[in-house]
Amino acid sequence: MGQAVPLWLLWLPLPAVALSALIITSGVANGLVNPSLHAITTLRVPPRLRPNVFTTQMVGWAVVNPLGLFVTGPVLDAYGTTPVLIGFAAVQTVTMAVVALAAARELGRRGLEPVPAS
Numbered sequence: 073m074g075q076a077v078p079l080w081l082l083w084l085p086l087p088a089v090a091l092s093a094l095i096i097t098s099g100v101a102n103g104l105v106n107p108s109l110h111a112i113t114t115l116r117v118p119p120r121l122r123p124n125v126f127t128t129q130m131v132g133w134a135v136v137n138p139l140g141l142f143v144t145g146p147v148l149d150a151y152g153t154t155p156v157l158i159g160f161a162a163v164q165t166v167t168m169a170v171v172a173l174a175a176a177r178e179l180g181r182r183g184l185e186p187v188p189a190s
Contacts, residue, residue, distance in 0.1 A: 074101030076168040079161035083154045105171065112178065 078094040078101075086094075117125045148156050 073168050073172060075105060076161065076164040079164050082161065083157040109171065
């Protein structure tokens with residue numbers, strides 16, 4: 073959640089230094105989360121399925137990413153930056169909550185066992 077929480081303050085009229093600190097904090101947290109997510113995904117997916125799974129993930133990302141721009145542009149044009157920044161923070165919060173729940177579930181297991189190579 074360290075990635076999402078600072079984003080909730082970006083819409084406030086803060087000095088540039090404070091906004092920069094919030095973005096840096098979120099970015100550092102992102103740098104701590106992403107390697108773990110990729111490692112867990114790699115360990116959980118059987119080796120023979122990895123090419124298909126990883127390709128599907130990237131295609132999904134490539135399809136969803138432009139949709140955000142199509143929504144953001146008109147909202148930004150009509151209402152300004154505040155709703156865009158709040159919406160961005162909300163999406164990140166939901167996403168990070170899902171990641172946190174998945175991580176908690178994994179911690180409840182006996183441990184991450186690598187999938188045997190076949």
